[in-house]
Structures are given as C-alpha cells and as structure tokens.
Amino acid sequence: MAEQNKKTLSGLSLNxxxxxxxxxxxxVQNPHDGKDSWLTSIEHTDKHxxxxxxxxxxxxxxxxxxxxEENGKW
Structure with a gap:
C-alpha cells in the first residue's frame, strides 16, 4: 500500500x-509553489x-x- 501512495499526487485544485x-x-492548479495552473477541454464528437x-x-x-448536471451547473 505504501508503494501506491508514492504515485498519488494530492492537494490539486480541480475546476x-x-x-x-x-x-x-x-x-487544475498544481499545489507546488511557482507552478502554473493547467487548462484543457474535453469535447464530444457532436462538436465535430x-x-x-x-x-x-x-x-x-x-x-x-x-x-x-447533478450540481446544477449545466
């Protein structure tokens, strides 16, 4: 189990x-000082x-x- 924890990154902020x-x-905001946040998108094939x-x-x-949808944000 300790081996699995070494591969887990916690403390990220996800929106x-x-x-x-x-x-x-x-x-995704990296919790480490000086690291920029990461922005990407996920698209459905209907868009294309x-x-x-x-x-x-x-x-x-x-x-x-x-x-x-479950959180009233769609």
Whole structure:
C-alpha cells in the first residue's frame, strides 16, 4: 500500500465548467509553489459532426457532464 501512495499526487485544485453544449473546460492548479495552473477541454464528437478529434472523449465528457448536471451547473 505504501508503494501506491508514492504515485498519488494530492492537494490539486480541480475546476470543471460548461463552455458550450459540447465542450467542458478543466482547470487544475498544481499545489507546488511557482507552478502554473493547467487548462484543457474535453469535447464530444457532436462538436465535430461525429468525427474523433484530439480533444473528443465521449465517455469522459458524459461523466463530467453528469457531475455538472447533478450540481446544477449545466
């Protein structure tokens, strides 16, 4: 079990929000001093007429959308 803890990074700040009907933005703040936050997006293939693109991840999009919906943020 101690071996697993060595690979876990805790203390990150995570924010997700709806950009549009097919895009969810994710911001991760690194807890270490001097490190910038990281911003990316997860898109559904509907944004690209069903085509798989670099940022299309339908399963992850669905799961993140459900979190936003459950919290009244969609």
């Amino acid at each position: 997700i929000w709806k950009q549009d009907e097919h895009t969810i933005h994710i911001n 007429d069903g085509k798989q693109m670099a940022r299309t991840h339908n399963n992850l999009f669905r799961d993140l959308k459900s979190i936003l």
